[in-house]
Amino acid sequence: MSLDKIVDGLTEVDCDVLVIGGGTAGPMAALKAKMKNPNAKVILLEKANVKRSGAISMGMDGLNNAVIPGHATPEQYTREITIANDGIVNQKAVLKYAEQCYSIIQELDKYGIRFQKNENGDFDVKKVHHLGTYVLPMPNGDTVKKALYRQLRRVQLLISNRYIATRLLQGKDGRVAGAIAVNTRTAEFLIVKAKAVILCMGAAGRLGLPASGYLFGTYENAANSGDGYAMAYHAGAKLANLECFQINPLIKDYNGPACAYVAGPFGAYTVNNEDARFIECDYWSGQMMLEFYNELQSGKGPVYLKLNHLHENTISEIESILHKVERPSRGQFHANRGTDYRGNKIEMHVSEIGFCSGHSASGVFVDEFARTTVPGLYAAGDMASVPHSYMLGAFTNGSIAGQHASDFAKDVDFAAYDPEDIARERERVLAPTRREDGIPPNQIEYKTRRFVNDYLQPPKVPQKYRLAQSRFAEVREDMETGMIARNAHELLRALEASSILDCADMAACSSLFRTESRWGLYHLRTDYPGRDDENWFCHTLLGKTDGRMICEKRAVDPYVVPIDDDEKDIYYRQRIEARA
Amino acid sequence: MAGIFEDTADLDELAEALRSADAGERRVAILALADSGLPDAVPLLASAARDPDSGIRLQAAIALGSFDGAEAADALTKALTDADPAVTRAAAESLAELKDPRNADVILPFVAHPSAFVKEAALRALKELRRPEALKPALDAMRDPNAAVRIQAVGVIGFLKLEESVPALRSAASDSDATVRRAAINALAFSQAPSSSEAIARALDDAEWPVRESAAEALGRSRSGVSAKDALIARLDDEFWQVRLKAIRSLAALKVRAAAIAIAHGLTHPEPNMRKEAAAALGELKASEALAHLERAADDIDADVRKNVRWALSQLG
Amino acid sequence: MPLANTPTSVPVVVDNEKCIADKGCTVCVDVCPLDVLRISDLTNKAYMAYDECWYCLPCQCDCPTAALTVNIPFLLK
Numbered sequence: 001m002s003l004d005k006i007v008d009g010l011t012e013v014d015c016d017v018l019v020i021g022g023g024t025a026g027p028m029a030a031l032k033a034k035m036k037n038p039n040a041k042v043i044l045l046e047k048a049n050v051k052r053s054g055a056i057s058m059g060m061d062g063l064n065n066a067v068i069p070g071h072a073t074p075e076q077y078t079r080e081i082t083i084a085n086d087g088i089v090n091q092k093a094v095l096k097y098a099e100q101c102y103s104i105i106q107e108l109d110k111y112g113i114r115f116q117k118n119e120n121g122d123f124d125v126k127k128v129h130h131l132g133t134y135v136l137p138m139p140n141g142d143t144v145k146k147a148l149y150r151q152l153r154r155v156q157l158l159i160s161n162r163y164i165a166t167r168l169l170q171g172k173d174g175r176v177a178g179a180i181a182v183n184t185r186t187a188e189f190l191i192v193k194a195k196a197v198i199l200c201m202g203a204a205g206r207l208g209l210p211a212s213g214y215l216f217g218t219y220e221n222a223a224n225s226g227d228g229y230a231m232a233y234h235a236g237a238k239l240a241n242l243e244c245f246q247i248n249p250l251i252k253d254y255n256g257p258a259c260a261y262v263a264g265p266f267g268a269y270t271v272n273n274e275d276a277r278f279i280e281c282d283y284w285s286g287q288m289m290l291e292f293y294n295e296l297q298s299g300k301g302p303v304y305l306k307l308n309h310l311h312e313n314t315i316s317e318i319e320s321i322l323h324k325v326e327r328p329s330r331g332q333f334h335a336n337r338g339t340d341y342r343g344n345k346i347e348m349h350v351s352e353i354g355f356c357s358g359h360s361a362s363g364v365f366v367d368e369f370a371r372t373t374v375p376g377l378y379a380a381g382d383m384a385s386v387p388h389s390y391m392l393g394a395f396t397n398g399s400i401a402g403q404h405a406s407d408f409a410k411d412v413d414f415a416a417y418d419p420e421d422i423a424r425e426r427e428r429v430l431a432p433t434r435r436e437d438g439i440p441p442n443q444i445e446y447k448t449r450r451f452v453n454d455y456l457q458p459p460k461v462p463q464k465y466r467l468a469q470s471r472f473a474e475v476r477e478d479m480e481t482g483m484i485a486r487n488a489h490e491l492l493r494a495l496e497a498s499s500i501l502d503c504a505d506m507a508a509c510s511s512l513f514r515t516e517s518r519w520g521l522y523h524l525r526t527d528y529p530g531r532d533d534e535n536w537f538c539h540t541l542l543g544k545t546d547g548r549m550i551c552e553k554r555a556v557d558p559y560v561v562p563i564d565d566d567e568k569d570i571y572y573r574q575r576i577e578a579r580a
Numbered sequence: 581m582a583g584i585f586e587d588t589a590d591l592d593e594l595a596e597a598l599r600s601a602d603a604g605e606r607r608v609a610i611l612a613l614a615d616s617g618l619p620d621a622v623p624l625l626a627s628a629a630r631d632p633d634s635g636i637r638l639q640a641a642i643a644l645g646s647f648d649g650a651e652a653a654d655a656l657t658k659a660l661t662d663a664d665p666a667v668t669r670a671a672a673e674s675l676a677e678l679k680d681p682r683n684a685d686v687i688l689p690f691v692a693h694p695s696a697f698v699k700e701a702a703l704r705a706l707k708e709l710r711r712p713e714a715l716k717p718a719l720d721a722m723r724d725p726n727a728a729v730r731i732q733a734v735g736v737i738g739f740l741k742l743e744e745s746v747p748a749l750r751s752a753a754s755d756s757d758a759t760v761r762r763a764a765i766n767a768l769a770f771s772q773a774p775s776s777s778e779a780i781a782r783a784l785d786d787a788e789w790p791v792r793e794s795a796a797e798a799l800g801r802s803r804s805g806v807s808a809k810d811a812l813i814a815r816l817d818d819e820f821w822q823v824r825l826k827a828i829r830s831l832a833a834l835k836v837r838a839a840a841i842a843i844a845h846g847l848t849h850p851e852p853n854m855r856k857e858a859a860a861a862l863g864e865l866k867a868s869e870a871l872a873h874l875e876r877a878a879d880d881i882d883a884d885v886r887k888n889v890r891w892a893l894s895q896l897g
Numbered sequence: 898m899p900l901a902n903t904p905t906s907v908p909v910v911v912d913n914e915k916c917i918a919d920k921g922c923t924v925c926v927d928v929c930p931l932d933v934l935r936i937s938d939l940t941n942k943a944y945m946a947y948d949e950c951w952y953c954l955p956c957q958c959d960c961p962t963a964a965l966t967v968n969i970p971f972l973l974k
């Protein structure tokens with residue numbers, strides 16, 4: 001096989017700020033790090049190509065959480081996110097996002113990213129939620145990546161495409177010293193020494209297996225294999241609330257988003273087989289997903305997205321957005337099946353599980369400056385713990401991380417790492433290439449993800465979880481001793497399989513630790529069906545201690561935006577109704 | 581270090597490739613120029629926009645949208661009159677991507693161009709630039725026989741939000757074209773003048789339902805919308821529920837408590853969106869006179885309706 | 898155990914008449930988030946080398962000559 005032939009090679013470079021991941025948060029972090037200190041050397045490293053990488057590779061059809069003066073306030077948004085997350089949030093980080101996101105929208109607007117405006121040129125924010133008004137459509141959002149790339153080229157940022165980062169380098173004191181990366185087409189190594197590192201490596205979206213059995217037919221961009229979660233873990237960073245899984249409503253089989261946030265302002269909605277809406281919960285949350293799941297399991301399933309009550313003009317307008325911007329292959333999917341929104345409803349389902357703070361709350365623990373628990377290491381976007389942050393959160397928190405990291409790097413020198421660490425990592429990475437015979441990465445991955453579906457999909461049964469842990473250990477043994485990669489591309493998949501397995505283990509470990517149910521379907525335990533605020537009103541932090549995966553509790557910091565009991569009550573009363 | 585970072589483009593090499601006899605090679609050079617982000621790529625792309633091959637001109641017109649500034653704007657305005665319609669369309673798209681307000685100086689003269697397509701593209705590009713100098717040419721373009729031009733002219737005027745433009749927008753609210761009427765009605769919402777909300781209110785009786793829908797919505801945003809409350813209440817019987825729904829929303833936003841019972845009739849409408857919006861509006865109005873209507877709706881089959889009814893009841897006090 | 902190849906119908910179809918990879922174009926290969934496209938040594942045209950598609954469409958949308966089509970694969974259809 002001459003395709004993607006493995007080449008022996010190693011290059012070392014250094015920089016002030018290394019940003020890993022060129023999707024949404026990463027480009028913004030790199031841009032801001034550079035703008036904060038134009039003399040800083042900033043490198044943006046990406047596993048694919050920055051032009052079209054990450055969750056928004058094709059585009060994005062709207063902002064779900066825009067806090068725009070006149071429509072919502074940062075305090076109101078912080079309260080709603082706190083309640084939607086059952087109280088377990090680092091409010092300072094949420095509030096900071098809410099305060100800064102409007103200036104980011106204005107900046108993105110200047111970059112040429114097109115938001116919907118009314119005839120007076122004001123942002124055309126739509127009310128979708130019951131209380132606040134946060135949805136800003138982007139009917140021409142197919143140009144997001146193009147506009148972003150233009151900015152990166154304008155400042156001639158150092159972009160390194162097709163390198164997958166595998167491990168972080170650290171000094172003796174634990175401070176971050178850089179990262180090790182491997183070229184995905186040649187397997188050559190790249191060592192990047194850095195004073196600060198920002199991880200923007202996206203969701204762990206290739207964790208559960210889609211029902212089609214097709215490995216890459218995931219809800220998230222399948223490139224988001226959880227490499228950032230795994231890398232942060234191995235560097236000793238703490239990861240927060242991983243048991244708060246991501247599970248999303250989607251179009252069955254196609255496995256892409258149904259985009260109720262897009263169609264909603266036009267009057268479309270989700271119904272059961274009686275053509276009635278059934279979701280009581282107002283905000284996208286685990287509670288909403290539980291109601292969705294219950295309806296699917298009940299005699300009122302299946303569940304549909306309904307548009308056929310809308311006028312022809314309206315449907316055409318929705319089609320022009322949904323079939324063009326975020327996942328344009330959707331139009332073809334519907335056409336293949338003869339589904340026309342005018343006559344047919346669209347069958348929906350729930351997604352496989354994953355980690356993604358963009359939609360839920362699981363991520364590398366960060367404070368309001370995007371700092372992780374490892375000095376010099378930052379995280380932003382779908383892999384950092386700021387909940388429900390979506391695309392705008394990735395941009396905003398990426399910006400916060402970039403600026404802070406740039407300042408941090410100004411005052412420190414490179415941390416000294418042990419050269420042996422590189423030698424050891426090289427051996428680990430290249431081991432599958434040195435075998436003559438063995439198990440291909442796609443089989444390691446398939447087996448891991450099949451067990452994720454079999455045992456980890458909520459409702460969570462502890463006996464099944466412990467079984468999963470034994471199975472994962474067996475797969476790990478096979479992976480470490482028997483996986484084979486015949487070329488550089490297979491090596492990329494082998495490295496991803498390893499990240500996926502790490503994430504599967506973390507999902508099991510954190511879910512067993514929290515002995516209560518919380519966040520609706522995301523963490524629904526059969527043995528502890530109730531919420532237990534007395535013992536579990538806290539974050540769970542998962543980390544690596546002496547080579548072992550350990551969970552601990554961390555108190556929720558005092559709120560900066562107080563929540564009245566009445567407010568909580570209104571929300572919880574809704575829920576009780578929902579279960580009745 | 582070669583190969584690790586994305587290369588900085590070699591413009592001399594790319595200029596050479598643009599002179600290749602092979603159209604494919606010229607096209608590849610344009611793609612590299614677009615990616616370069618270098619300002620010096622613009623003159624090269626401008627010359628490629630005059631290539632004998634229309635496919636190359638198309639690629640150049642797309643690429644120029646990745647740059648900002650007068651030189652790119654100049655090349656794109658020239659491409660608006662290309663012989664190939666695909667090139668002109670791409671040029672119009674790219675022109676609308678540009679954000680630097682100074683580009684207006686290059687684009688403004690094209691508003692008076694004899695071609696309707698060029699006028700339309702120039703106005704569309706001017707909209708986001710929000711330069712007051714665009715007002716006069718846009719007002720002139722409001723008299724254009726082509727509706728597509730008039731729509732874009734309304735856009736330019738609406739974005740500028742100048743009270744002096746109100747008479748022109750008011751007359752556009754009775755334009756012969758429904759899309760122009762809708763745009764003008766939406767654009768008038770910024771104005772504080774009572775005559776503006778009167779013009780919007782007249783559109784509540786428009787023959788086309790989308791115009792009535794826009795008018796009902798715009799009154800909710802309009803500073804003087806409350807003066808049109810009776811006309812809005814009359815629209816609660818519109819044959820299109822889409823119009824009724826917007827009327828309900830606007831009446832709630834304008835705090836027209838007198839509309840409460842008329843709105844409450846919406847709680848039994850067959851369309852769930854109507855019932856939901858009626859409930860929400862009654863809550864916003866704290867309309868205790870609608871208590872009985874709301875209580876009857878508490879067991880609606882639709883969860884969103886039930887939720888809004890519950891919330892509305894909690895607001896009645 | 899020895900490895901075998903299993904046949905599978907792949908979603909990405911390239912029209913070799915239109916593809917200008919032989920002129921130096923690498924757009925589709927560059928933009929694929931999953932890195933599954935390559936330029937063939939034999940034909941000098943683009944093709945799908947690995948069946949690992951997310952059918953996200955940048956390759957189809959960014960192709961300068963509209964040479965490439967992504968179909969929804971059978972398992973999802």
